[in-house]
Amino acid sequence: MIIAVDAMGGDGGPSVVLPGCSLFLKSQTSPQDLRFQFYGDESQIEKILNTDDVLSSVSSVHHSDRIITSDTAPASAIRHGRQSQLAMALQAVGDGKAHATVSAGNTGAYMALAKTIFQTLNDLDRPALPGWIPTPRGETLLLDVGANIVCSSHRLAQFALMGEVLVQQQYNVERPSIGVLNVGTEEIKGNSLTQEVLQTLRQIENINVYGFVEGDDITAGTTDVVVTDGFTGNVAIKAMEGTARLMSHFMRETFTRTVWRKVVGCLATPALREMRRRSDPRLYNGSVFLGLKHVAVKSHGGTDAVGFANALGVATRAFEHDLIARMEERLKLVS
Amino acid sequence: MIIAVDAMGGDGGPSVVLPGCSLFLKSQTSPQDLRFQFYGDESQIEKILNTDDVLSSVSSVHHSDRIITSDTAPASAIRHGRQSQLAMALQAVGDGKAHATVSAGNTGAYMALAKTIFQTLNDLDRPALPGWIPTPRGETLLLDVGANIVCSSHRLAQFALMGEVLVQQQYNVERPSIGVLNVGTEEIKGNSLTQEVLQTLRQIENINVYGFVEGDDITAGTTDVVVTDGFTGNVAIKAMEGTARLMSHFMRETFTRTVWRKVVGCLATPALREMRRRSDPRLYNGSVFLGLKHVAVKSHGGTDAVGFANALGVATRAFEHDLIARMEERLKLVS
Numbered sequence: 001m002i003i004a005v006d007a008m009g010g011d012g013g014p015s016v017v018l019p020g021c022s023l024f025l026k027s028q029t030s031p032q033d034l035r036f037q038f039y040g041d042e043s044q045i046e047k048i049l050n051t052d053d054v055l056s057s058v059s060s061v062h063h064s065d066r067i068i069t070s071d072t073a074p075a076s077a078i079r080h081g082r083q084s085q086l087a088m089a090l091q092a093v094g095d096g097k098a099h100a101t102v103s104a105g106n107t108g109a110y111m112a113l114a115k116t117i118f119q120t121l122n123d124l125d126r127p128a129l130p131g132w133i134p135t136p137r138g139e140t141l142l143l144d145v146g147a148n149i150v151c152s153s154h155r156l157a158q159f160a161l162m163g164e165v166l167v168q169q170q171y172n173v174e175r176p177s178i179g180v181l182n183v184g185t186e187e188i189k190g191n192s193l194t195q196e197v198l199q200t201l202r203q204i205e206n207i208n209v210y211g212f213v214e215g216d217d218i219t220a221g222t223t224d225v226v227v228t229d230g231f232t233g234n235v236a237i238k239a240m241e242g243t244a245r246l247m248s249h250f251m252r253e254t255f256t257r258t259v260w261r262k263v264v265g266c267l268a269t270p271a272l273r274e275m276r277r278r279s280d281p282r283l284y285n286g287s288v289f290l291g292l293k294h295v296a297v298k299s300h301g302g303t304d305a306v307g308f309a310n311a312l313g314v315a316t317r318a319f320e321h322d323l324i325a326r327m328e329e330r331l332k333l334v335s
Numbered sequence: 336m337i338i339a340v341d342a343m344g345g346d347g348g349p350s351v352v353l354p355g356c357s358l359f360l361k362s363q364t365s366p367q368d369l370r371f372q373f374y375g376d377e378s379q380i381e382k383i384l385n386t387d388d389v390l391s392s393v394s395s396v397h398h399s400d401r402i403i404t405s406d407t408a409p410a411s412a413i414r415h416g417r418q419s420q421l422a423m424a425l426q427a428v429g430d431g432k433a434h435a436t437v438s439a440g441n442t443g444a445y446m447a448l449a450k451t452i453f454q455t456l457n458d459l460d461r462p463a464l465p466g467w468i469p470t471p472r473g474e475t476l477l478l479d480v481g482a483n484i485v486c487s488s489h490r491l492a493q494f495a496l497m498g499e500v501l502v503q504q505q506y507n508v509e510r511p512s513i514g515v516l517n518v519g520t521e522e523i524k525g526n527s528l529t530q531e532v533l534q535t536l537r538q539i540e541n542i543n544v545y546g547f548v549e550g551d552d553i554t555a556g557t558t559d560v561v562v563t564d565g566f567t568g569n570v571a572i573k574a575m576e577g578t579a580r581l582m583s584h585f586m587r588e589t590f591t592r593t594v595w596r597k598v599v600g601c602l603a604t605p606a607l608r609e610m611r612r613r614s615d616p617r618l619y620n621g622s623v624f625l626g627l628k629h630v631a632v633k634s635h636g637g638t639d640a641v642g643f644a645n646a647l648g649v650a651t652r653a654f655e656h657d658l659i660a661r662m663e664e665r666l667k668l669v670s
Contacts, residue, residue, distance in 0.1 A: 031578075070519075070521065071521055071523075073523050097593075107519075110525075112490060134581065135581065136581065136584050136588075138450075146518055149518060149525065149526050150526055167363055181479055181570060182444075183484060183565070183569040183570065184405075185568055186405065186406055188406075188408050189443075190484065190566075191484050191485055191566060213572040214569075214570070214573050215569065215571065215572065215574035215575075215576070215577060216573040216574065216576050216577030216580065217577070218574060218577060218579040219574070219577035219578050219580065220577055220580075221582075228570075230518070231518055231525075231526060231567065231569050232566065232567055234518040234549075234550065235516060235518065235549070235550040235563075235567050235570065236550065236571060236574040237550065237570050237571050237574075238549050238550025238551040239550035239551065239553060239554070239571040239572075239574045239575050239578075240550075240574050240575065240577070241550070241551050241576045241583075242550060242551030242552070242553060242554035242575070243553055243554050243574075243575045243578035243579055244578055244582065245551070245554070245555075246469065246470065246471065246554040246555075247582045247610070248472050250471075250610045250613050251610055252609070254606045254609055254610040255603075255606055257606075261606055264599070264602045264603050265603075265606070265607060267599045267602065268590075268599050268600075268602075268603050269592055271589045271592075271599060271600070272598050274584070274589055274591070275585045275589040278585050291569025
């Protein structure tokens with residue numbers, strides 16, 4: 001499998017992206033089957049690549065002068081044409097020279113370019129960005145977490161169906177339950193969009209609609225899939241990440257306050273580490289843009305190498321399990 | 336001080352509300368200065384009151400047949416007229432027979448009635464519901480967390496000013512910083528509302544506008560106040576509460592997995608309890624409706640007695656510190 005990687009995306013750029021690829025490579029049982037194409041500033045990429053022989057041996061570097069950063073507006077990214085590092089990475093997949101794109105860059109620009117270069121499935125307006133949220137009994141799929149800031153009810157219904165397929169594929173759940181994110185579970189609650197979405201979903205045959213769910217139902221795992229617009233979903237996922245970080249902070253403070261606490265903290269370290277691992281947002285990093293004709297994975301901009309490696313894993317699994325074809329099939333049944 | 340309490344509100348009704356009042360009474364240094372008026376089903380209230388002599392001695396019961404529950408639509412609550420338990424509790428304050436209302440009931444109905452009976456300050460369209468969020472260095476004030484589902488930029492600017500006053504009063508911060516909740520911190524991010532709000536705020540003199548903040552900035556304490564519409568704010572606060580609960584769940588599981596872990600868990604109990612206390616959403620329960628001419632406090636519907644007691648504390652402080660007059664003054668300067 002060949003992954004086309006935006007080496008410049010994210011807060012850390014190549015200094016996070018390349019170590020992430022290196023980590024991922026080491027974690028593979030058949031590393032010889034993997035190839036990386038790095039797109040971006042050649043000198044910056046090679047400076048890091050030269051320090052890593054293993055990664056270097058499976059990588060090629062593709063230079064671009066027109067770097068898309070987190071400040072680039074989507075419209076401006078489109079005007080850069082096919083010359084930006086992000087467009088080049090996507091084009092490689094579009095041309096069949098690579099199998100999936102991974103970027104930690106600007107979500108809006110990435111999605112605009114991916115939509116133009118990959119094109120969308122069936123009658124889909126735009127792709128969606130899903131996020132996996134830990135729960136006591138597994139994970140909840142939340143979408144959209146930031147790709148579509150303004151959404152129609154029809155679009156949210158498409159998200160629900162694509163989320164359904166992703167959960168089916170990932171967890172072998174036959175009929176994943178679908179919740180619509182709202183400010184209350186009663187049927188009267190919410191705004192006109194939430195009301196319309198529920199009505200639209202209830203008209204679709206053979207779909208397991210639960211009804212409205214609230215913000216705390218996401219981590220409770222009340223439903224397998226939670227659909228919402230990209231504005232609300234983005235705020236929700238970041239609020240959850242922030243809370244996980246806050247509690248880790250409180251924990252560190254608590255276990256360093258006194259000498260006795262430090263001793264107890266040492267004894268508790270394996271347990272605390274396990275707990276943090278279960279709620280580590282980096283392990284849930286990496287979201288496939290849902291609704292495109294090829295695999296494009298978005299990593300968080302603020303991720304570290306561990307998180308970026310996880311995003312590469314998401315890309316690999318989506319490609320190997322033929323996610324796109326399955327989703328196209330499911331969307332045909334309803335639209 | 337006399338508190339008019341909706342005894343029927345919330346998931347637990349009188350079985351949570353009355354024990355909450357009892358707890359609060361016990362926590363007071365001058366319990367003799369406190370009086371409760373309970374509004375709702377007389378027989379249910381008295382059944383519990385009869386088991387608590389101390390609470391009973393400072394309480395009066397006011398019967399209503401027309402109970403507003405969490406399923407009552409705001410419009411229907413208004414049609415109940417002044418006969419519902421919630422309207423009666425508010426009317427008591429409006430008539431000067433009590434000093435503040437506290438309810439754990441239906442937010443929409445409560446706000447609609449409070450607006451009608453208390454009326455709003457100056458040219459405010461509607462009151463807002465604030466939430467206090469724990470951070471490493473104190474608390475962030477998030478508003479609106481559920482009262483105004485759809486908001487204009489003018490309304491959000493009013494929220495910013497009221498939030499500013501609340502933080503000034505609570506923390507003695509001279510110029511609290513104001514953030515606008517968005518999907519990114521770059522100026523280009525967001526939808527038309529977030530763009531408009533930032534422009535509106537920047538035109539107000541003598542206000543400390545930070546700019547856009549993201550979901551994880553709330554628990555990071557990036558700004559003192561975070562403003563957003565009631566839909567997004569409600570989802571965000573519940574998502575944060577859900578995450579705190581999830582992590583507590585993981586912690587319990589982690590410290591019961593093996594015998595050794597249980598021993599370590601026992602040693603760590605005081606530390607873990609302290610940590611949970613710092614992130615306990617019940618301690619942050621109780622929000623004043625901001626922008627009304629009297630004090631109306633909303634408790635979460637799913638709270639327990641500890642949380643309800645905290646909401647009573649919020650009402651007491653708002654009344655004692657003359658919050659309403661200060662806010663009216665500040666709003667005059669700008670609208």
